[in-house]
Amino acid sequence: MSHQHPADAQALTPAAAPATYTNPVVWQDFADGDVVRVGDTYYYSASTMHYSPGAPILRSYDLLTWEHAGHSVPRLDFDDERYDLVGGSRYVKGIWASAFGYRPGEATFYWYGCVELDRTYVWTAPAVEGPWTRKARIEAGYYDAGLLVDDDDTMYVAYGNTTISVAQLDATGTREVRSQVVFRTPPEIGVLEGARFYRKDGLYYLWLTRPANGQYVLRSRSPWGPYEIREVLLDLPGPIEGGGVPHQGGLVDTPDGDWWYMAFTDAYPGGRMPTLAPITWVDGWPVLRTVDGRWATDYPRPATAPARAVEPLTGADTFTAPTLAPRWEWNHNPDLSAVTPGDGLTLRAVTVTDDLYAARNTLTHRLQGPTSTVTIELDVSGMRAGDRAGLVMLRQTSAWVGVVRADDGTDRVVMTDGLTMDEQWATTSTGTERASAPLTGGRVWLRVQADIRPGADRQATFSWSTDGETFAPLGPAMTLEAAWQFFMGYRAGIFHHATRALGGSVTVRGFELTTP
Structure with missing residues (x-):
């Protein structure tokens, strides 16, 4: 099979491959593989x-x-x-x-x-x-x-x-x-x-x-x-400190007949991370290779075909293509009549609500572990009175940094936390504004830095900028919820919704997911 890659794709071309690899092989939320x-x-x-x-x-x-x-x-x-x-x-x-x-x-x-x-x-x-x-x-x-x-x-x-x-x-x-x-x-x-x-x-x-x-x-x-x-x-220690036992997933063989087990490891608040280990066959039964009684962090690399360039799971997107790349997923089905990619990503408000969990067209992206930073550049000049737009850490307990337009047309950059859902995933709080600052001009950069290690403090911090270079913190740090019942881990979400009336829009000029 041939596979086409965009000519302008940011590609990772492996150099001389090391003798070993490190788990998790993907530190993003891809569960039930x-x-x-x-x-x-x-x-x-x-x-x-x-x-x-x-x-x-x-x-x-x-x-x-x-x-x-x-x-x-x-x-x-x-x-x-x-x-x-x-x-x-x-x-x-x-x-x-x-x-x-x-x-x-x-x-x-x-x-x-x-x-x-x-x-x-x-x-x-x-x-x-x-x-x-x-x-x-x-x-x-x-x-x-x-x-x-x-x-x-x-x-x-x-x-x-x-x-x-x-x-x-x-x-x-x-x-x-x-x-x-x-x-x-x-x-x-x-x-x-x-x-x-x-x-x-x-x-x-x-x-x-x-x-x-x-x-x-x-x-x-x-x-x-x-x-x-x-x-x-059973009860096998895994490769992520503070994480769970690798399990579920599936088996796959190489063209040379080697077998591998791709499980996932629970590592909330980030989610469930693909984790790889070799399998041997003994008397017709598959046997997992362990090291010192655990699923190892490092194993010898699979003997596979020569590595080829792939597009990284992190990096930038400036939304120049006529369709969204497959790295993106919406919170529920979107109303695509209100979405225009190509010259940035324009989002026109399609929901009038004060509940972000009920607003359509929130565009989400997985976080990268163990820590990562998400930055968006947002053109807010098309917002209407009562509109909200910004960057949210999205799960059953959420917080966001964004822009709120007042009745007189002035804008504020706001940090809001305490958005919550109950065990039936019904909204129990639409959040509390914790900090704000006046915004002049139609362009703002919004940033969240998140530590999604399950054994760490699980902190996310929010900041903003008017030039994309100097960022000012806004509001308190958020402690990310580590309970598993929501199943999906935290994501960064880009949102725009109305609280008064439809008609407003924002344009996302750029997105970047980086790691230290």
Whole structure:
């Protein structure tokens, strides 16, 4: 397969590669990964819950350096207008552990996602860049689905929580022709889920997680069982200080026949970070390579094809392209009629609300660990009275720095914190203004510096500038919420919404994500 990269892409070309690599291989929030190889190219698909487009796909040629390649779900087309932030919201719904795979017989990529537990959507594409098309809605909930395209091109989905089932799909991959329970988890193990499905040397393997501290594997000579079970890891110390046990994710082989396990490590407040370790096979069972009784921080590099240039997951975007790059995802489905990229990114207000969680068209970007800085350049000259625009640290507890336009047309730069949601993801506070300063002129630079290490103080600080060079702090530091229940980690969000009436706009002239 050939892959095109923009001519003006900022590319990272590996020099003489070191002998080892360091975990996490991606210190950004890409959870519930499904990893596959097509030829000498690796693809990684992740969860995104309520963010749109959903199910992002990363691409790599060495399993270590990854770039954004696309999204399997261009829009959260799940038959519910609340995904549009119309009539409610779908926070912590939508896309969670889903299945991603490639069917060689028709040279097509497939994505399967269970939504609301009672239905599964199928999206397909001839290439990861798209176009992705909603192919079917299956009236069955393939919870935590894992896809196997067998040697004869038959497609199976493994799924379930504690009770694990396998479904065989028809030749189109869009209809179930058979389904049965293949394994019931013993009570002493507890819960198993997060299925991934493989065939190797004539044997079938189900790769299952015990959330959030274990990994098990089932083995059989038939996709329908009976299955034997082995423990792969349990309570294994991970590579991120203060983080959790690496688990879930999936297995992938190299063209030379080496096997690797790409798990994720809980590392809130930043999220769940892809983490890589080698696998060996002993008597037909996969065995994780550990170092001194733990998932190591450093391992020998995979023996892969020569590294190729990839676009880094950090860096700048000046929004000169006619479409947004796949590094970007919106909070819920956007109203794209109010978005104009190309000469900067113009956002026209589409929601009248004092609740940022209810405002459409908040554009989000993952943070980079362990610490990173996000800076945006914002043209606010088109704002209307009552409009708010700025840069938010977005999660169930949020804070922002931005511009508020008063009735008399004057502007203030404001830092607001204490935006909160409850356990049902309903807004419980729209925040409290903590500091402000007058702004003259139509241009402002806004900045947040965030420490997302789980074992650290988890501080985010806000500042602003009128020249992009000298920044003044504004407001108190924010302590980032480290609870896992929101699942997605903190993101930087660029927002603009009205509180009085529509008609205003802002233009994002630049964005930059940097690390120390």
